[in-house]
Amino acid sequence: MKRQKKKEILLKNNDLARVYSWFARAFSYPVPERIEELKGISAEIEVDNDFVNELFQWSVDLSEINKEQLEADFVTLFINGYPKTIAPPYESLYRGSSLMLGTTSEDVIQYYVKYELEPAEDGSLPDALAIELDFVAFLITQNPSNVDINKFINEHIFTWVEDFIAKINESDVDIYKKLGTLFLAFVSEEKERINS
Numbered sequence: 487m488k489r490q491k492k493k494e495i496l497l498k499n500n501d502l503a504r505v506y507s508w509f510a511r512a513f514s515y516p517v518p519e520r521i522e523e524l525k526g527i528s529a530e531i532e533v534d535n536d537f538v539n540e541l542f543q544w545s546v547d548l549s550e551i552n553k554e555q556l557e558a559d560f561v562t563l564f565i566n567g568y569p570k571t572i573a574p575p576y577e578s579l580y581r582g583s584s585l586m587l588g589t590t591s592e593d594v595i596q597y598y599v600k601y602e603l604e605p606a607e608d609g610s611l612p613d614a615l616a617i618e619l620d621f622v623a624f625l626i627t628q629n630p631s632n633v634d635i636n637k638f639i640n641e642h643i644f645t646w647v648e649d650f651i652a653k654i655n656e657s658d659v660d661i662y663k664k665l666g667t668l669f670l671a672f673v674s675e676e677k678e679r680i681n682s
Contacts, residue, residue: 499630501531503623505672508541510619512548512665513564513575516556521549540668548661559659573653577613580646590642594618597638601625615650618642636680647673 508527511520524545531538548556563572578590591613598612598621610617622643625635651666 498533499626501533502630503626504528504531505541506619506623506626509669509672510616510623512544512669513619514616516548516560518549518553521545524548537668537671544661544664544668547664551661556661559662563654563657563659563662572657573650575615575650576611577615577618577642577646580649594642597621597634597642600634601628613642615643615647639676639680644673644677 504527508524508531511524511527514520525542528538528542528545531541561567564575565571577594578588581590591611594612601621601624603621603624618638622635622639625632625638647669651670654662654666657663
């Protein structure tokens with residue numbers, strides 16, 4: 487059997503921050519302004535490769551889904567599904583706690599406090615994936631050689647996102663399954679970059 491060639495993403499600091507920011511918005515509630523923001527961020531990425539093109543195409547595909555259906559799918563997957571939420575995007579729930587805002591959240595909050603960041607205005611929990619990804623983008627933008635960047639990614643993103651994406655794949659929501667595939671490709675490359 488022929489091995490499939492791995493897509494290389496290879497991003498520099500500005501683009502790396504943009505991709506983290508893009509995923510933060512992609513895993514956030516899909517209001518129309520955010521969908522346009524996704525397109526804008528992917529268009530700003532300077533690297534031109536298949537991965538970046540797929541980010542842009544995902545944004546376009548998202549914008550073509552009926553707004554009510556998209557919101558319903560997002561809520562069912564990530565917020566308040568019945569009989570259970572399929573893939574709640576909170577680190578603490580994948581790290582040995584059945585409760586949100588446990589010790590994992592406290593550790594994340596300590597990072598935010600260190601950089602004098604305030605809680606999200608929309609009431610998002612500190613260990614929500616979108617918040618964590620935005621924090622990484624912020625750190626890269628401030629100082630790409632900051633040792634806290636790789637430490638935070640290793641401790642608070644790599645440790646649970648594969649389980650989170652596996653939960654998304656249990657659903658029948660193709661647009662978010664595709665997002666999960668894109669995110670796992672990115673995480674895989676980030677693991678190589680950070681831990682090699």
